[in-house]
Structures are given as C-alpha cells and as structure tokens.
Amino acid sequence: MVTRPAPGSQLPAGGTARRGPLRRLADLRSTSPGRLRLWLGTLVALGLLTGLVAGVTGASARAGTADLGGRAQPLLVEAEAIYSALADADATATQAFLAGGLEPAKLTDRYDEDLKRATTALTSAARRTPEDSAAGVAVRNLSAGIPEYADLVATARAENRQGLPVGASYLAAASRFNRDTLLPQAQALFAGARGEVDGGFRSAASTGWVVLLAGSLVVLLVALVATQRYLSRSTRRTFNVPLLAATGVTLVLALAAGGLLIAQSVHLHRADRQGATPVAVIAEGRILALRIRGDEALTLAARGSDPEPEKRLTAAAAQLERERGPLHNAWSTLDPALGQVMDRAATGFADYQDLHKQVRAKDDGGDYEGAVKLAVDPATATVFEGVRQSLDDALTDRKQVFTHEIGAAGSGLALFAVAGPVLALIVCFLAFAGLRPRLEEYR
Amino acid sequence: MRTRLLAAVAATVLLAGLAGCEGDASSPPSTALPSAATPAPGPTAAAPDNSCNPRASLRPSGALPPPGRMPPNSFMAKIQQRGRLILGTSQDTLLFSSRNPITGKVEGFDVDMARQIAAAIFGDPDKIQIRVIPRAKRVDLTRDGTVDIVVSTMTANCARWKDVNFSTIYYEAGQKVLVSSKSPAKEIEDLGGRRVCAANGSTSLTNIGKVASNPPPVAVAMASFGDCLVAFQRNEVEAISTDDAILAGMAAQDPYARVIGRKFTKEPYGMAMSADHPEFTRFVNAVLDRSRANGTWTATYQKWLRALGPAPTPPAAQYR
Numbered sequence: 001m002v003t004r005p006a007p008g009s010q011l012p013a014g015g016t017a018r019r020g021p022l023r024r025l026a027d028l029r030s031t032s033p034g035r036l037r038l039w040l041g042t043l044v045a046l047g048l049l050t051g052l053v054a055g056v057t058g059a060s061a062r063a064g065t066a067d068l069g070g071r072a073q074p075l076l077v078e079a080e081a082i083y084s085a086l087a088d089a090d091a092t093a094t095q096a097f098l099a100g101g102l103e104p105a106k107l108t109d110r111y112d113e114d115l116k117r118a119t120t121a122l123t124s125a126a127r128r129t130p131e132d133s134a135a136g137v138a139v140r141n142l143s144a145g146i147p148e149y150a151d152l153v154a155t156a157r158a159e160n161r162q163g164l165p166v167g168a169s170y171l172a173a174a175s176r177f178n179r180d181t182l183l184p185q186a187q188a189l190f191a192g193a194r195g196e197v198d199g200g201f202r203s204a205a206s207t208g209w210v211v212l213l214a215g216s217l218v219v220l221l222v223a224l225v226a227t228q229r230y231l232s233r234s235t236r237r238t239f240n241v242p243l244l245a246a247t248g249v250t251l252v253l254a255l256a257a258g259g260l261l262i263a264q265s266v267h268l269h270r271a272d273r274q275g276a277t278p279v280a281v282i283a284e285g286r287i288l289a290l291r292i293r294g295d296e297a298l299t300l301a302a303r304g305s306d307p308e309p310e311k312r313l314t315a316a317a318a319q320l321e322r323e324r325g326p327l328h329n330a331w332s333t334l335d336p337a338l339g340q341v342m343d344r345a346a347t348g349f350a351d352y353q354d355l356h357k358q359v360r361a362k363d364d365g366g367d368y369e370g371a372v373k374l375a376v377d378p379a380t381a382t383v384f385e386g387v388r389q390s391l392d393d394a395l396t397d398r399k400q401v402f403t404h405e406i407g408a409a410g411s412g413l414a415l416f417a418v419a420g421p422v423l424a425l426i427v428c429f430l431a432f433a434g435l436r437p438r439l440e441e442y443r
Numbered sequence: 444m445r446t447r448l449l450a451a452v453a454a455t456v457l458l459a460g461l462a463g464c465e466g467d468a469s470s471p472p473s474t475a476l477p478s479a480a481t482p483a484p485g486p487t488a489a490a491p492d493n494s495c496n497p498r499a500s501l502r503p504s505g506a507l508p509p510p511g512r513m514p515p516n517s518f519m520a521k522i523q524q525r526g527r528l529i530l531g532t533s534q535d536t537l538l539f540s541s542r543n544p545i546t547g548k549v550e551g552f553d554v555d556m557a558r559q560i561a562a563a564i565f566g567d568p569d570k571i572q573i574r575v576i577p578r579a580k581r582v583d584l585t586r587d588g589t590v591d592i593v594v595s596t597m598t599a600n601c602a603r604w605k606d607v608n609f610s611t612i613y614y615e616a617g618q619k620v621l622v623s624s625k626s627p628a629k630e631i632e633d634l635g636g637r638r639v640c641a642a643n644g645s646t647s648l649t650n651i652g653k654v655a656s657n658p659p660p661v662a663v664a665m666a667s668f669g670d671c672l673v674a675f676q677r678n679e680v681e682a683i684s685t686d687d688a689i690l691a692g693m694a695a696q697d698p699y700a701r702v703i704g705r706k707f708t709k710e711p712y713g714m715a716m717s718a719d720h721p722e723f724t725r726f727v728n729a730v731l732d733r734s735r736a737n738g739t740w741t742a743t744y745q746k747w748l749r750a751l752g753p754a755p756t757p758p759a760a761q762y763r
Binding site: 163164166170 | 526527529534535537541542543544545546547549572573574575576577580667669670672673676693696697
C-alpha cells in the first residue's frame with residue numbers, strides 16, 4: 001500500500017521508470033524529490049487507512065451497541081417474562097385447585113394474565129431469535145407447548161366445574177407438562193438470551209477494530225512528525241503550516257475516537273455491571289421464588305404422596321438465600337434505593353419461609369385442612385406478593401438503568417462513523433497541500 | 444343467528460345418528476355372550492402365586508375394647524396416643540376414595556370403611572389423617588410404618604401377604620375393561636395389540652399382560668387411574684382395564700365411555716397393615732365383623748356404591 005504512487009507522485013520520476021516497483025522505490029530514496037514523494041505517499045496512505053478503520057470501528061461499535069439494546073437485552077427480558085409467567089401460571093393453577101370449590105376469580109384472572117404475558121413475550125422473542133439457533137428451537141417448542149398446556153388446564157377447570165374428580169388428574173398432568181416440558185425450554189431460552197447479551201457486550205466493544213484504529217492513529221502521528229522533522233532539516237523553513245494543521249486534525253481525531261470509545265466502554269461496563277448482570281440475577285431470584293410457591297402448593301395437592309416438591313423447594317430456597325445470591329448481595333453498593341428494595345424482598349421472603357414452616361408443621365402433624373388454609377390464606381398470599389412485588393420493582397429499575405446506559409454508550413458513535421473518515425481525508429489533503437510546494441521547487 | 448340454529452339442528456341430527464349407531468351396537472352382545480363364556484374362565488388369568496388363601500386373615504381375639512381405652516402396649520394404644528389414625532389411600536378413585544372438587548375433602552367407600560376403624564379406636568370417625576399414596580408404594584409405605592393402614596381398592600393376594608397383613612375381605616371386585624362407547628370391542632381379548640392403561644403397581648397392570656389374545660394388549664402404566672382416564676380422554680390409550688368398581692367411577696365421569704365384558708379376574712379387597720402388629724389386624728377384623736353384622740357395611744355400600752346396584756351380602760370373613 002505504501003508503494004502505490006500517491007496523487008503527488010504522478011510527476012515523471014526521471015529515466016528510472018519501468019524497472020520493477022522495488023527498484024523504483026530504491027531509486028526514489030536516492031534523490032531529494034524522490035524522498036519527498038515517498039513521505040507524501042506514506043502520509044496519504046496512512047490517512048486513508050485511518051479513515052477507513054475509523055469508519056468501520058464507529059459503525060461496528062454502533063451496530064453492536066444497538067443490537068445489544070435493541071435485540072439481545074429485550075430478548076433476555078422476554079425470556080424472563082416467559083419463564084416467570086409459566087412458573088407463575090403453574091403456581092396459580094395449583095393454588096386455585098387447593099382452595100377447593102369453584103376457583104377464586106382472582107386466581108383465574110391471574111392465570112389468564114400469565115398465559116397472555118407468556119404468549120405476547122413469545123411472539124416478540126420469535127422475531128428476535130434466528131430460526132436455527134438454540135433459542136429459536138426453544139421458541140418453537142414453547143409455541144407448540146403453551147396451547148397444549150392451556151388446553152389441559154381448561155379441561156381441568158371444566159371437569160372441576162362439573163364436580164368430577166378427574167379434573168384433579170388433568171391439573172396434575174398440566175402441572176407435570178409445565179414443569180417437565182415447558183419450563184426447561186423457557187430455561188434454555190433464558191440461558192440462550194444471556195449468552196446473546198454477553199456476546200452483545202463483546203461485539204459492541206469491537207476490541208479488534210479499536211486496537212487497529214489506535215495503531216493506525218499512532219503510526220499516522222509518528223509519520224507526520226517525522227515528515228516535518230525531515231522537512232525542517234532539509235529546508236530552511238522550521239514549520240510547515242499545512243502539515244502542522246494535519247497533525248492537529250489527527251490529534252483531534254484521536255481525541256474524539258478515544259473520548260467516544262472510552263465513554264462507550266465505560267457505559268457498556270456500567271450497563272453490564274449495573275444493568276444486565278443484576279437483571280439476570282434478580283430474574284433468577286423471581287423465578288426461584290415463584291417455583292417455591294408452586295412447590296408448596298404441589299406438596300399439599302399431592303397429600304404426602306410426593307416428597308419431591310418439598311425437596312426442590314428446600315434446594316431453591318437455599319439458592320435464593322445464598323450469600324452473593326439473588327436476595328443477599330451488595331445491592332446497595334450499586335444503588336442505595338435498590339438495596340432498600342432488595343432488603344424488603346429478603347425480609348419478606350424470610351417471613352414467607354416462616355409461614356411455610358408453619359404450613360409444613362401443620363401438614364406433617366396431621367392437620368391437613370389447617371395447612372391448606374394457611375397456605376392459601378390471603379395473609380400468606382400478601383406476604384408472598386410483597387416479595388414478588390419487590391423483585392418486580394428491582395427488575396424494572398435495573399432494566400431502566402440498562403436501557404439508559406446503552407443509550408449513552410451508543411451516543412456519538414453514528415456521528416463518529418461519518419466524521420472519522422472525513423477528518424482523515426482532511427489530513428490527507430493537508431499533507432498533500434504541505435508537501436506539494438516543496439516538490440514544485442525541484443522542477 | 445340463523446347459522447347458529449342450523450348448527451344446532453345439525454348437532455341434533457348427528458346425535459340422533461350416534462344414538463342409532465349405539466342402538467345397533469348394543470344389540471349383538473346377546474349373541475356374543477356365549478362365545479365369551481367359552482374361553483378359559485377368569486381365574487386362570489389371576490396371579491400364579493397360589494401358595495396361600497389370600498382371603499384368610501387373623502382371627503379377632505375376643506370382644507372389641509371400648510373406644511378410647513385400647514389395650515396397653517398394643518399398636519392401637521399407640522395410635523390412640525398419637526391422636527389420629529393415618530390412612531393411606533388414593534384421591535382419584537371416584538366412589539372409593541376421591542377428592543371432592545367442591546369441598547376439597549377425600550371421600551368414598553374406602554375412606555368411610557377406614558373411618559369405622561378410627562371410630563372404634565377414638566369413638567370419633569374424624570380422627571383420621573388421609574395421606575394420598577401412589578399405588579406402587581402401598582406395600583412399602585405400610586411396611587415402613589408411614590401409614591397405619593391402607594384402604595385403597597387393594598387386592599389381597601399371596602405375593603403381598605409376604606410383606607403385609609391384610610384384613611378380612613371387605614369388597615369383592617373383578618377386573619373388567621373400559622372402552623370408548625364407539626369401540627366394537629366386547630371383551631378384553633378383542634383389544635389385542637391395542638394400548639390398555641392401568642396404574643403402576645396395581646394387579647390390574649400385571650393382569651393385562653396375561654390376557655390370552657394374540658398379540659396381547661399393550662399394557663400402559665400410569666401413576667394413577669386418574670392419569671389413565673386423562674390419557675383415555677386424550678386418545679393416548681384405547682382402553683383402561685382395572686376392577687369393575689374403579690371403572691364404574693370412571694364411566695360415571697365420562698358419558699362416552701362404557702365398561703364391557705365379564706369379570707376376568709377376582710380381586711378381593713383387603714385393608715393392608717404392617718405385619719409387625721398382628722394385634723392391629725385382629726382388631727380391624729373385629730371392627731369389620733361388627734360392621735357386617737350391624738348393617739354399617741350395607742349402609743356404607745348404599746351411600747357410595749348404589750350406582751353398582753343394590754347392596755349384596757357383605758363378603759364373609761375367612762380366618763386361618
């Protein structure tokens with residue numbers, strides 16, 4: 001690239017032409033105008049390269065940031081919505097069954113709302129996932145499975161309404177289907193979406209291009225300085241004004257690139273640390289909490305025939321309450337308000353755990369009716385809803401932080417993708433303007 | 444409005460047509476009956492373990508103690524001290540023990556029979572804790588003492604007698620098969636190669652594999668008979684085969700199902716208890732004797748099983 005004759009070298013190069021490019025280059029170095037032409041070619045080539053890399057870096061960082069904010073993060077949020085809506089639907093349907101008699105309208109509404117949430121989120125998740133990816137497969141399976149689940153629950157309700165005990169069997173089949181088929185798919189989608197967010201952070205950072213841009217800027221600056229040193233030694237003029245201006249413009253370009261990319265990186269880091277990571281952890285916590293509530297109801301519905309739900313519940317509670325887990329974490333270091341919300345969730349969950357222990361004590365002590373009564377009691381529901389509400393609030397808060405930081409990370413990058421190449425072209429032009437009069441002197 | 448009317452008319456015509464088909468299908472059984480009686484009779488399909496008389500239980504030792512005053516050191520005294528009898532049963536066997544969707548309580552013939560035991564111990568039939576247990580674990584949970592007694596349409600047979608004690612027989616059932624009302628099948632033998640459901644760990648499941656048809660029916664195991672009914676209604680299995688009494692409860696929940704054929708096995712129901720406390724078995728047998736004699740058994744039958752016809756004479760107690 002350096003050997004390509006730059007605009008300034010179109011002048012006939014004496015009688016040494018047509019003897020091979022390397023030889024020509026060597027010949028150029030032996031004469032003063034040749035050396036000048038060489039400097040000019042180098043500067044213009046470096047300027048063009050820098051412009052190209054600046055454009056690509058700006059475009060890549062912008063596209064990566066936009067994809068992160070416009071696709072990967074919404075997909076994560078939708079995957080979480082599907083996952084928690086399905087877990088909540090299962091918990092709600094089982095609660096309604098436990099209550100006995102006609103299902104409480106409140107719980108029926110909540111179940112309907114859950115299914116609506118899941119299907120709405122699924123529709124937009126389908127748009128955000130490539131068809132052949134693991135996430136795409138999960139979306140397809142969920143699209144096929146949710147109607148089947150809804151069908152089982154609807155049949156259970158219809159049978160229940162007619163006073164037929166087979167309704168309970170339909171509900172058990174629905175719950176099994178939800179847990180064994182739907183939730184693992186939702187989990188796969190959630191995991192896939194997390195992977196896409198992580199990948200999104202990497203591609204938004206565009207590290208390879210940034211390094212290349214920094215390198216070409218440094219080389220361009222060095223070349224500019226070296227050219228000016230050569231000129232001040234070989235001529236009587238100390239300063240070459242156009243070349244000085246070119247150096248200034250290059251510095252401006254470097255500062256702008258550095259500033260924008262450092263700001264982007266800072267915002268991306270903040271979006272990850274204060275947005276995406278807390279979102280994933282709190283979302284995990286909400287799903288765990290919902291499954292715990294569902295497992296409590298399942299244990300009671302099974303009337304002691306199935307010890308598995310209680311075992312799952314204990315494991316999930318340990319995971320939820322672990323150090324540096326969803327409930328007990330350094331949330332207040334991120335944001336004191338968030339810390340307060342999460343503290344509320346943690347206290348609420350501890351209260352709920354106490355109630356759950358009472359439910360178990362009653363059931364194990366032979367007071368099944370009392371256990372059911374306590375489990376579906378509005379007061380118990382209120383305690384649990386408090387936990388859920390706090391986690392919902394925390395999630396909304398962190399999603400906002402993420403959206404804000406991603407917006408800030410992307411700002412200026414689109415402008416830079418255009419302005420970067422333009423500044424580089426100006427550098428090329430100034431280099432030409434600075435060296436051309438010196439070349440003229442040799443005519 | 445008009446389309447809805449048309450649809451209604453069409454549905455009526457369709458229903459009439461279906462009814463006509465059913466009428467046609469129900470006439471041949473009279474001709475099929477003799478042929479069904481000719482093949483090997485039911486008992487050959489029963490469990491091969493004939494090493495004992497599964498109906499013979501332990502003889503009661505004297506008169507029943509008054510409620511609330513159980514003999515010291517007996518298992519009944521332990522139950523009395525605990526304050527409740529722990530019953531293991533199912534919650535999806537309509538008529539015998541099923542969860543009433545309206546009240547949420549488990550009720551039926553089996554539960555009321557168990558309440559008579561609780562009444563004999565405490566003088567209060569409500570001092571009972573109902574644990575729903577999977578059919579496949581009825582023997583295990585009785586042996587390890589998780590439940591005091593299992594009353595859950597459980598067939599007393601020699602294989603189970605090796606692990607648990609049974610009371611005297613309190614109900615005589617026999618295995619039949621439930622099919623869709625449109626099915627041409629008349630006996631279980633007509634279902635060769637078809638998927639027939641039964642609960643895991645039930646004698647019914649083993650019996651399906653022994654049906655003398657070529658090929659034999661494909662036995663499909665589910666955790667409970669309620670799950671079998673779900674699978675049947677979702678066309679995952681073609682038939683359900685188990686004791687006539689359980690099938691009657693299912694047919695009552697599905698107007699498009701019918702129970703067909705003869706009883707091809709004999710399934711005498713007993714209450715299962717741990718073999719470690721023979722005095723409890725003797726006590727339960729005494730309660731059952733009294734129930735047969737004073738009409739409680741008949742009253743309980745009429746309360747729950749009227750759909751199966753008038754109450755028969757209670758099964759006679761047999762002792763070793």
